[in-house]
Amino acid sequence: MAKILVTLKVHDIIKDKINRNGVLADGKMQITIPEESMVGDLIDLLDLTDDWVGLITVNKRQSTPEKPLSDGDVVELFSPLVGG
């Protein structure tokens, strides 16, 4: 199956959690995934449950787990916050 390369950026507690699992150090990484993968597949790959992901952007636009990914996409994941 053909593969695509996407960039993943994660922030604050998601970054911390992934670092605990030893996956990435600076919150940013390139991932090769099968073509036709969706954002949700990436989230599963990172072992993040619903509690953890509150906001997703793809190429700086808000997105959803159902969004199909294309080569070169930049996906950002943020944990939910109630307010500031």
Place this chain on the structure above:
Amino acid sequence: MSKILRVNLTENKITSEPVPEKYLKLGGRALTAQVLTDEIDPACEPLGRHNKLVIATGLLSGSYLSSSSRLSIGGKSPLTGGIKEANAGGTAATALSKLGIKMIIIEGESKTGYSQYLYVNKDGAELRPAEMAGLGVYHSAKLFFERYGEKVSPILIGPAGEKGYYSAGITNTDPQGRPSRFCGRGGLGAVMGVKGLKAVIIDPADAPGVEYQDRPAFQELNKEMAKMLKENPVTGEGYPKYGTAAMATRTNALHALPTRNFSEGSFEYADKIDGEYLYKTIKARGGEGSTTHACMTGCMIRCSNVYADSDGKEVVAPIEYETIGLLGANCGIGNLDDIARLNYLCNDLGVDTIEIGVAVGVAMDQGVIPFGDAEAAYDLISEIADDTIMGKVLAQGALITGKVLGSRRIPVVKGQAMAAYDPRGIKGLGVTYATSPMGADHTAGSTARAQVEHTDPGPQVELSKKMQAFSMFADSMGLCLFVLAAFAPHLDKLAKLLEYYSGIKSSEQELLAGAAAALKTEREFNLRAGIGPAHDRIPEFMTEEPIPGIDSVFDVPHEELQKIAE
């Protein structure tokens, strides 16, 4: 809680009253709304003698439940001309609960010709001359602690409130005595100031303490609640480590971080003012700084912080997202040290950092000082203390500043400045700003967390309506909104806690229905004050000027907005 303290400043008279039956099941914001409705003419002059200030505790105030003792203050707002409630953490609500005081109603207007403060302890209350009149809140609080000991909780205003400026808030102290927990919004500090009242000192020494209807049952369920807070990633890890400042990365990503007077929604220095940067800075500097801090005793989340300078010396505590967004990005200022100094200055003057951040942004937009110039911003805000004309204008808030300076880009609703969420990037918050009886106020119903497309106008009215009821619910219980990240699916358990605490039997549905009823009370007050659906509007420039990056304007139709009240 057994009593109401009524302070009539005109007659210099203080009375203690039993709590009438109709107020027993009301707390916090809902209580202030009902009392104001019952006792003042909504058409009254906000800074006149007929307005009242209601200082209220929430229904769970003083209990063991984490983050459950916020202080609510209500009155008619000089900024919006409508009903207002502002609440804050800190220690005062717990102290009031220990004394068995459900609320203090302050009415009339002092005729003494000098500033006074109210001292409240287990034996009663007394008005005393305030020699600290004119002093900033930090110095004033210090004097009160020197006089009455470190265990008292001063509720106080700064010079801005004493002068009746519309941007003035009312603060109270954190467990270490910092007077930085502001009931900031709506200009309630001015209402207190024009009454000639500098402070209310709550001294809980030898107080009877709170009573539980069923303490063991409360403690048992409370353990479960504590576990939820600990295990939830947001309340257990996110807020304690990164605080509210973490919101900056999210609003920046959604193009909703107000930048240069709401002309952009993302800021080139966002990563220098966000939660991660704040955490790293405080941690690296050590000294008096702390990456986590509880604004009230018993808060397990500890979202607050102590910000220290490069020598490790405390500058201000806390730095919060709203201040970062509005005195920072909105003024083009991308440096936490600058924001911390501005924050301290605003606190000391006793002004709301949201209102002043927006007012300074408007002044920058009109060319008074350049965007990004933190020194000039500091000097400009300092003019409030110096009583210059520009200082007076700024201190009256964003709307008056904008009008005087000829701006047509004034980000306010019902006369009150928007919080640090651009309504074109997060439209649900735009709906809340437009329709809340509170004016533009994010705490009245934040939709930022919801899993919706934030630029789609479709779902926002329903969402905002739900969040406005949720906020009213939390504000009436005395609960910090942040616990809702873990507790939102368990309102039934909160109802149980309330029963074990005070004997009030209710269900989740009843509590939410009570919140909806309180919102209706507020709307009716506003209608009688002359504020109706015609005022439920986002400023025109936000419906026409797209926010760069997402090409979005605020486009929830006005007719849709009216469904909030249905």
